[in-house]
Amino acid sequence: xxxxxxxxxxxxxxxxxxxxxxxxxxxxxxxxxxxxxxxxxxxxxxxxxxxxxxxxxxxxxxxxxxxxxxxxxxxxxxxxxxxxxxxxxxxxxxxxxxxxxxxxxxxxxxxxxx
Amino acid sequence: xxxxxxxxxxxxxxxxxxxxxxxxxxxxxxxxxxxxxxxxxxxxxxxxxxxxxxxxxxxxxxxxxxxxxxxxxxxxxxxxxxxxxxxxxxxxxxxxxxxxxxxxxxxxxxx
Numbered sequence: 001x002x003x004x005x006x007x008x009x010x011x012x013x014x015x016x017x018x019x020x021x022x023x024x025x026x027x028x029x030x031x032x033x034x035x036x037x038x039x040x041x042x043x044x045x046x047x048x049x050x051x052x053x054x055x056x057x058x059x060x061x062x063x064x065x066x067x068x069x070x071x072x073x074x075x076x077x078x079x080x081x082x083x084x085x086x087x088x089x090x091x092x093x094x095x096x097x098x099x100x101x102x103x104x105x106x107x108x109x110x111x112x113x114x
Numbered sequence: 115x116x117x118x119x120x121x122x123x124x125x126x127x128x129x130x131x132x133x134x135x136x137x138x139x140x141x142x143x144x145x146x147x148x149x150x151x152x153x154x155x156x157x158x159x160x161x162x163x164x165x166x167x168x169x170x171x172x173x174x175x176x177x178x179x180x181x182x183x184x185x186x187x188x189x190x191x192x193x194x195x196x197x198x199x200x201x202x203x204x205x206x207x208x209x210x211x212x213x214x215x216x217x218x219x220x221x222x223x224x225x
Contacts, residue, residue, distance in 0.1 A: 031211055042118075042201050042215035043158065056212060091157060095211055103213055105157035 002026060004106035006092050012112045013082045021077045021109045025094030033103065034067055034077050035091040043091055049075060050097065082113045116217065117141055120202050123220035131192045135219050137185040137202030144204040146211075147178055149187050152199045152218065161187075161200070192223045 005024040013019050025032050030051055035043035036059075045059040051072035060067070064082075069075040079086055089110050093103040120137045127133050139147075147164035162169065164176040164185055175188040185202055202216040 033212065035213075035215075040217075042217045043213075045212055045214065048212050093213070097211070101211055102160045103211065105159070107157050 004092055004094055004104050006090075006106035006109050008109060009107065010110050010112075012114060015083060015113055017082050017113075018078065018080045019082055019111065021079075021090050021092075021111070023075045023077070023092030023094075023106060025073065025075070025092070026104055027073075028096070029094035029104075030072075030097040031095045031101075031103075032069060032075050033093045033095075034075070035093065036061075037089045037091055037108070039088075046077070046090075079111075082111075084113050087111055087113045115140065117214050118202055118204055118216035120200075120216035120219045123199075123218070124222055125219065126222045126224060127192055128224055129192060129194060131223075132188065132190050133192055133221065134189075135187045135200055135202070135221075137187075137216055139183050139185070139202075139204045139214075141204070141206060142183065143206050144183075144214075146205040147185050148203040148205075148213075149174075149176060149185075150201040150203055150215075152201055154198075158201055158215075189221075192221075194223050194225065197221055197223045 032049040034046040037043045048056040049069040064080045066078045089108040091108045093105045095103040149161040150158040151161040152158040164178045168177045173190045177186045199218040201218045
């Protein structure tokens with residue numbers, strides 16, 4: 001399909017394990033965002049890329065969280081030494097560059113840390 | 115205090131009812147405004163943008179008051195299919211369209 005694709009859809013990790021979440025944005029979309037959504041809450045901003053440049057990572061909760069988009073297309077969010085409080089849905093969104101343009105979301109990766 | 119705040123939910127209404135959601139934002143530099151809809155266990159999807167002059171899309175009307183930093187969404191003649199969580203969203207200038215979400219208001223329309 002032509003939408004934003006995320007994988008895996010579900011991930012169960014043991015506490016202390018490293019995980020990598022993948023996002024394939026819509027082709028041609030310059031902007032890519034990662035959000036974290038806890039149950040019953042709105043999505044919380046994690047980080048933003050414009051092409052391959054990470055312009056804002058102010059929302060990353062700790063240095064265990066790392067994101068990259070090396071070729072300006074696919075992005076990976078990596079969480080090292082996962083903890084139970086990392087359990088959430090991780091949403092990726094992409095958009096054409098500019099204010100007021102619609103952001104399209106992937107279906108998310110539901111991470112459960114046990 | 116969160117940057118975008120919404121009415122607490124859930125709202126439980128009968129089919130055909132009119133329901134209004136309110137939202138306030140604290141940053142006066144906010145530039146663009148949206149309502150997103152999120153169905154249970156699904157991703158958020160754009161419902162409508164919100165313009166200063168107010169705008170309507172079928173049964174949905176959105177209003178923006180920049181002076182009061184207040185956004186509203188009115189749904190007329192509610193349908194069962196309107197049941198979802200409604201997210202108020204703002205963006206700030208010079209941040210590439212970064213979306214800042216409220217916590218969402220859950221709507222349940224009953225027969």
